[in-house]
Amino acid sequence: MIIKDYCLYCGACAGVCQVDAIEVKEVKIVIDEEKCVNCGICVKICPVNALEM
């Protein structure tokens, strides 16, 4: 998963992640690639299209 620089750290992706693989910090998003199942839900929910598979 690629997180673009213009991500605004809102955490919508973490809220819908079904496997709890996304951690939202104040100015950083961390995706646990081991937990991630590449379902793409986070990519779809992002209001600004900041995630890419």
Place this chain on the structure above:
Amino acid sequence: MDINTDILVVGAGPAGSLAAREAARRGVDVLLIELKSEIGSPKRCAEGVSKSGLLELGIQPDPRWIARKSNGVRLVSPDQTSVWLSEDTIELPESGYVLERKVFDKHMAMDAARAGAKIMVRTQATSLERVDNGVIVTAIHMDEEIKIHAKIVIAADGPSSRVGRWAGLDSNTKTENMESCIQYEMAGVNMVNNNVIQLYFGSCAPGGYAWIFPKGEDIANVGLGVLKTHADRPAYEYLNEFIENCPETKDAQAVEVNVGGDPVGGLVKERCGDNILVVGDAAGFVNPLTGGGINTALESGVYAGIVAAQAIDDGDYSKKNLEEYVKLTDEHIGESYDKYKKAKEYLLSLSDDELNKIAHEFVKVDIDEISPKTLIKVLIKVSPKALLKLGKLF
């Protein structure tokens, strides 16, 4: 560093701060932690709130956090037909004040501090483990790892909530229930009426609506939410298109951009477990029709604070003893959500043409005579499926 507390509240939004305030007022030890360095910023919200709802919770209006008062709502159909509803004739949810959330949230946290709660900002919860008679939450404060031992944890960690899940609760939001939202705070907005909140329906925001909430003479929050089950592009593309096409916003300039997820699926199944309560957005306290959640977040926080403090007094932090919170929130908030959820389903079933027809019919009705009952009557006249979907609800 190790910290012991009776109650740990994770997240200093409206729900967390009110939970901390209520619990601390009852004399128990409360620690409120907040991930961000500034409580309330950036906002993830259109800032509309019900005036009476605040008073009911003992929050006195303060000009420092009221950006503007609103006295009604303008509903706009896809062909730009306007339906005006006044606060005097119909009760409008989440209407009355447009807040300055950055100031409001801080004031709510300050009230919690005055009641005796301790607050730590820039403190991120990273994990939770259950121990005898409580939980240990690991958190990072600045660059230091701390272990917080609490008898009860109140999860107020917003739409991206993880604390509830760590505690084993089924509390996450399904994609089809998460509105993907974006908003600009804009200057130079030419509002037809800058004392009402405006909602634009139809294909401009599939699965949601677009809004213009006034914050000043020419200042407004302009945003929208879309559901990924209905939209085929990211929310920001819809918003840029809306701003270009809407006569009120086409010459306005953005001074801030806000984004976020808004959980509109109703209350999560599990709001309570042994040693844990979930409040605010984290528990789905958002009106499924309007997406507004400040009032209900505050209210859920109050109930959680009261119930948690009582449990500390009882020395019993079991799910059974905390279930009073579920009862209170079901009774005062959850029951109305079923009605709003049905209304939302109906709204989302309407095409742009149907929305236009309904708006044309509403325009004919004398504004002073509009009540929920007359609204439904007019609806049924023009849209027979309204009877099927809404008739029994209102």
